[in-house]
Amino acid sequence: MNFADPATLNKTELEAGATFAPRFDGNGLVTAIATDIRDNNVLMVAHMNAEALRRTLETGTVHYWSRSRNSLWKKGETSGETQRLVEMRTDCDQDVILMKVEQLGRGAACHTGRKSCFYRRVETSDGTVRLVLDESQPLFDPAEVYP
């Protein structure tokens, strides 16, 4: 499976056409967002290179590119928290991938053991800002899952 080169498309083709031409950045990556098919909540945000995108589309199991490990990352390979692709979308200028996924395993997308990586609200009061943790408990203990 090959992707078109966005440089070969004009703005109208890029924004309104049927040609999938992901606009990888200088590091060969696009931002990838996974949302939960059940409630539409954002589970996590990571990155994909062309190979991760291809494997995700070909296998139906979500793959990312790990910037910290500098390697292809089958989500859940270590933790068991795999993601089944239900639907993929891209945005107007094709530099972001949005996926609706079924979060498998224990249902925890985040490496901290929580369902979503976005478990803290940003709150302001009298000109100061702080984070407030959701009350939900982690679904696994990271110390046990990532030995």
Place this chain on the structure above:
Amino acid sequence: MNFADPATLNKTELEAGATFAPRFDGNGLVTAIATDIRDNNVLMVAHMNAEALRRTLETGTVHYWSRSRNSLWKKGETSGETQRLVEMRTDCDQDVILMKVEQLGRGAACHTGRKSCFYRRVETSDGTVRLVLDESQPLFDPAEVYP
């Protein structure tokens, strides 16, 4: 309003603490996602620098940093499609901002006039990939709104 420097936090403080320390990248930006408070759909993905983040929290109206114009961008300043911040979250390693917003104006977050920037599905068939446009009509004509 000032934000903490993430370099002053250890991993536990960064991931589980109450200190908001957005991890701006080498260009001083974080990825910012706006979702619709009504149905949780992702409306758009853009970037924020510290000033955009500060103004968003202080005014309750969403501001981004425009990478193409290299300037602060009050969303909707030209189009009227402003966004009212309802809730802000950050992720485990604090390099993404997630906002639930009320999309004002005509209800179109995308510069193409559509409600969401993610108006095309990525579909595969027999090893080829193409984009399929949602049937929803644009809510405004970009040629009229951006003269």
